Amino acid sequence: xxxxxxxxxxxxxxxxxxxxxxxxxxxxxxxxxxxxxxxxxxxxxxxxxxxxxxxxxxxxxxxxxxxxxxxxxxxxxxxxxxx
Amino acid sequence: xxxxxxxxxxxxxxxxxxxxxxxxxxxxxxxxxxxxxxxxxxxxxxxxxxxxxxxxxxxxxxxxxxxxxxxxxxxxxxxxxxx
Numbered sequence: 001x002x003x004x005x006x007x008x009x010x011x012x013x014x015x016x017x018x019x020x021x022x023x024x025x026x027x028x029x030x031x032x033x034x035x036x037x038x039x040x041x042x043x044x045x046x047x048x049x050x051x052x053x054x055x056x057x058x059x060x061x062x063x064x065x066x067x068x069x070x071x072x073x074x075x076x077x078x079x080x081x082x083x
Numbered sequence: 084x085x086x087x088x089x090x091x092x093x094x095x096x097x098x099x100x101x102x103x104x105x106x107x108x109x110x111x112x113x114x115x116x117x118x119x120x121x122x123x124x125x126x127x128x129x130x131x132x133x134x135x136x137x138x139x140x141x142x143x144x145x146x147x148x149x150x151x152x153x154x155x156x157x158x159x160x161x162x163x164x165x166x
Contacts, residue, residue, distance in 0.1 A: 008089070008126045023127070023150065030149060034132040034142055035088075043091045043126035044106070049117040059117055066113060067106065 003048045003056035005080045009069040010041030044068055048080065056080050086131045086139035088163045092152040093124030127151055131163065139163050 011017050019040035027035055044064075050056035057080045069076040094100050102123035110118055127147075133139035140163045152159040 006091070008091070008128075010126065010128060020127075020129075026150060027146070030146075032142065032146055035146060036130045036132070038127060038129040041126045041128070043093065043124045044103075044121060045091075045093060045124070046103075046121040047119045049119070059115065063110070063113075063115055063118060067109060 001050065001052075001056075002083045003050060003053065003060075003080050004083050005046055005048050005056065005060040005078065007044045007046075007060060007064040007068050007076055007078050008041060009043070009064070009074050009076045010039050011073060012075050015073055041074075042068075047083070053080060053082065084132070084134065084139075085166045086133060086136065086143075086163050087166050088129055088131050088139065088143040088161065090127045090129075090143060090147045090151050090159055090161050091124060092126070092147070092157050092159045093122050094156060095158050098156055124157075125151075130166070136163060136165065 020038040024038045048056040048059050060078045060080050064076045064078050103121040107121045131139040131142050143161045143163050147159045
């Protein structure tokens with residue numbers, strides 16, 4: 001079976017995020033003042049071939065922790081669903 | 084009320100994604116062969132101050148379409164939930 005996986009990676013809470021801060025400063029120029037605490041990160045979408053949702057989640061977690069995120073500086077979360 | 088919003092931005096389907104292709108090539112070196120069609124993108128997490136979920140979603144959609152994504156080359160999706 002094919003599953004669709006999304007991995008979001010972003011800097012851990014205590015680490016300065018200049019991209020997020022820049023976006024936040026740009027908001028007032030657009031007239032948007034209801035948005036706060038912007039954090040920028042990366043996202044990855046891929047397909048996993050596995051026999052169950054558990055197996056697909058475990059493959060996606062493994063990939064996220066070993067290749068997509070730097071565990072020293074970054075948090076990641078993984079969402080897997082059947083296609 | 085405060086809502087938590089996540090915006091994922093990625094290149095449209097027909098547009099070459101060299102970062103995703105590079106990740107896909109790196110997978111075999113890690114012994115992961117069940118993963119295909121990797122697409123790389125960006126994600127943004129922020130808080131929205133609004134009186135309802137509908138208003139928060141509309142603010143997040145506006146921000147995504149005007150500042151975070153380039154509608155010519157990129158697709159985006161928005162998820163908003165109460166904190």
